[in-house]
Amino acid sequence: MSGHSNWPEWIYVAVVIALMAWVGAEAWETERLIEHVPEDAKIIIVTGQQWFWTFEHEDGTKEIGELHVEVGKAYKFEVISKDVNHSFNIHDYVVLMDAIPGRVNTVWFAPDKVGEHDIQCREYCGLIHYNMRGTLYVTEPSS
């Protein structure tokens, strides 16, 4: 159109495409690895409802607003909801999964340090969404 050569733009576009391909490939590889749930992971059923979290361990014990897990073990969360959409989040361990009524979504983690972490809801769920919080306690193995 304007008569000048356009090669700088093509090089630039090629660089951008290469960068995006690299980002995509890295993301694909990482996601593939972290979606692989260890076979010995213990199942915890996480129920979101307006406006608190309930946790049910494999042995049937239930906790409300608090979750106790042991360091070094893998846990698989089965996230469900009783009313509206919520999103189960332990930000420090990058655990994030929507709780959607009618669905069971899974996500897993393996805490590697003893400590306390915040649990929160990250999907808008109404009046007390801002305070739909809990605490994760990572403790030493009991036995």
Next chain:
Amino acid sequence: MTLELQKPRPIWQIMFSTHHTDVGLLYLITSLTFLFLGGSLALGIRAELFLPGSQIIADSMTFNRIFTVHGTTLIFLFIIPFASAVGNYYVPIMVRYKDMAYPKLNAIAFWMIPPAGVLIWLGFADFTWYATPPYSIISAPGPAADMWIFGLKILGVSSVLGALNFVVTILKCKHPDMSIGQIPLLAWSFLSSSLIIIVAIPTFAAALLMLLTDRLGVSGFFNPAMGGDPIAYAHLFWFTFHPEVYVLVIPAIGMMYEIIPRFSRKPIYSYNSGVFAFVMLAIVGFSSWAHHMYATGMSFTEKTVFMVGTLAAVPASAMHVFNFVATMWNARIRFSTPMMWAVGGIALFFSAGAGGVVNSAMPLDFTTHDTYWVVGHFHLFVMGTIAFGSIGYLYYMFPYVTGRMYNETLGKIHFVLSFIGTVLVFFTQHVLGLYGMPRRIYDYPPIPEWIAMNQIASIGAMIIGISMAIFLANMIYSAGKGKPADTDDPFGLGGRYYYPFEAKNPSH
């Protein structure tokens, strides 16, 4: 030459006019009114979040209503009508036609906006601009929610009517001597965004009807208690509203394509790549909608597909940035107010895009999703890119609309304050997101980092508020009492411009 606005004429003559510049003026005034209304709500939100605990907003319900109406207002009642205002003023003269293709339809499309705005503002719904079921079906209080649904319904029809009009005007009414490859890039941007609207909006229109009947209890499309699936709504919503993002941003980029070559006193670096990038964005924009839904429990394959679709839009956006920078390279740039806004907008567009790449990468999205990172990210688009381009264009068209010049110093102060404010608010919100603060929360625990970041963001918001007050005063005063502009070359750049006022006073 007498400008239309300087002739005394009764207001009903403008209101009942179907001439494209009159409809454009109506769009302009309406959109700016809603800019200030929606912006004041943002100041309320930021004041509330300045410290943990309740500050100026009494309860979370009010807070939730405020951010819902803030988002709805600025997207649907400021950004889209503002683009329509610019399109109405400029597209017909750019394709050298006497008016829009369907002038009456054009006026009807405009007159659907005020009632929709009234419904949204009188209702003041609380279910966010996303209106997620099942919350919006079983929990959101009526009649606010129903008024919001009807308001959006009307706005959707208005958008489709406006888009049809632009497409027909550009494709069918352009001067026979002009080929499609000769229409200016601003007109190309309206062609691309209008085509997106026509393809995308009907999906959400259907979803809204389903949402309404679900609320009435006569259907259960999205209600799990009646066998429905809320994820279906998410797909329908984002199938419309991810492309809609491009509907918002493409006209703003088109406006920059008008401003930047003119103030660089050079032709655009590559017209063809600008057209190519617009068309690419319009197509690729449809391949990425479910990147909003990584955390809803999608399979690995689905996530991968939508990540690739999202990343595919990056080169096209990057081509626009390249085009702007290459045009400004070695140019004799005159940094008048419109040029400052356009250049600032590009800088923020680049930052917003870079942040977007992070969101689209699957594992990283689980850190940023539904946190303040996302709030900062899309505000860099809607405020940093779209509002900056739009406000720059408003300064640019001001002399043609009013026949007077705005105050240049105040315009520059407005830009500098707004730019500083935007960086303070939205860059900080990215960091806040990395600290894990969820979005849409009325109150937050007293974590020191969260408090500090929120306070910086709130101060930035107040700076933007001050700059917008200066803007309002400048516009009102200059429209009535400003220096008369040299309407042939108001910015002293040489050459001929597009003159909207000639549409009513043809000189040749």
